[in-house]
Amino acid sequence: MFSDKAKEEIQQVLKKYPNRRSGVMDVLRIAQRERGGHLVKEDMEEIARILGMQTVEVNASAAFYTMYNVEKPVGKYHIQVCRNISCLLLGAENLIKHMERELNIRVGETTPDKKFTLSTVECLGSCGTAPMMQINDDYYENLTAEKIDKILKDLK
């Protein structure tokens, strides 16, 4: 299931810790990336085998952390809009509604072409440049409706 590159990365991960279990978060992250944004049952089994853990333990870790999308495929672009206080004060709610309209989906949904998933998240540590969102690995800050339109257009 893991590519050669991923296998090499996992070897590096295991060097960081005195035991293999500590690698579970990194290996889950690598597996999620390899699958294109989510995790499935076979991933857990494979990871359990590599790390010498029980599958249920790997599952428990994956379920605990919100950034692992267990059995929840996401679109090519996962848009995560901050809904916490600093962003809210500067209009995050309207931006979230705007985005729902533009993408024609509700928060938590994926567009039929599997291009965009829209989620709301808690504070992303970018409150001085609120309102903000994250798309895949990148932060987009000081957002306005116009800015969002341009960002979405460039991704479409």
Add this chain to the structure above:
Amino acid sequence: MEKILLKNLGRPGFHTIDSCLVNGGYNGLTEAFKHAPESIIQMVKDSGLRGRGGAGFPTGLKWSFIPKDPTIQKYLCCNADEGEPGTFKDRGIMENDPHLLIEGMIIASYAIGASVSYIYIRGEFVFGTRRLEAAIKEAYEKGFLGKNILGSGFSHDMYIHRGFGAYICGEETALLESIEGYRGQPRKKPPFPALSGLYGKPTVINNVETLACVPAIIEKGPKWFSSIGPEKSPGPKIFCVSGHVKKPGLYELPLGTTMRDLIFDHCGGMLNEGRGLKAVIPGGVSAPMLNAHELDTPLDFDSLAAKGSMLGSGAVVVMDESTCMVKTALIINRFFSHESCGKCTPCRDGTPWLTNILKRIEYGNGRPGDVELLESLCTNIFGRTFCPLGDGAVMALRGALKNFRDEFQHHIDHKRCMVS
């Protein structure tokens, strides 16, 4: 005041080791190796440095709890989980001056005798992680990490551990569980991490900003540090300002700067001239809000504690008159119920209950007695939770109710908002 922590902010390219070395980087480390580990701990004690992660615990004292037996493995963990809403300072340090953190961590590790350290960075900080990875690699190449650092005989390895979306992992024992590959839920204390921490070994956990203060303390001396700000809360501090101000952002200022100076001098005042200040959260959402009459409060550990609030992470969230406090309380409370780790009942069941009541008040379905119900739930949660997250949820809500009770009542009585 000369900037220590944010000297590179707004200076692109200054994060690399070459420009760091030209600008005096790692001088603190070179100096540190001239002293015995115990003298480093004494210097940090003398500086008066208190932890910048929220609790304000004296850093030198924390280090001194680590057993001195050289045969025992010890660890340093840097807390870079930065999840307290309103806070973005550690990200500022890691992205702009990663070597400052690395240098501080090597000095701290030398002082406590840790041969390995981990930086626990929140998963969303991808850019910061890349910056740190590159910086750690540079530090190895220049001989600041690895075997026999600068000929000192001290060897150290540093690794990054990425979180993946769980505010509770910022709590130090949950952080340790998370590194060990378990769900990030807090551990029972005692034993304290200084005796039994990561993998059961003596461990120091410090915030990014705390560790970033260390090189300057060693290089410029503890007196220099303790002469900045109030006697019992000395040093420079990064304030993360957000919300309704003209110039939000990171400000490195002496502790003890007043809220008024921060907002009106440094941040250019309120965002909309026509709208006055209504309330301000001084230290992240767990810290009870201050009202407009409390702006002369000095921002330091003790002055804010005296006001019934706290310096917390130094996240200052400014709200003008157009802000609905019921909505604010709901958003903050929803955050805590979302982040409750589920380990103890008062928090796991209590915080969503609070959120539901706040929701119905906010959306015009509040019932008579709901404010009293909120208060009695707070009483039942406070002090009965396994870790401070549950208390934080209560303190935040109590702060809103204390200052703006009439707004909550208005929502219930009139089924609509008082301000908008």
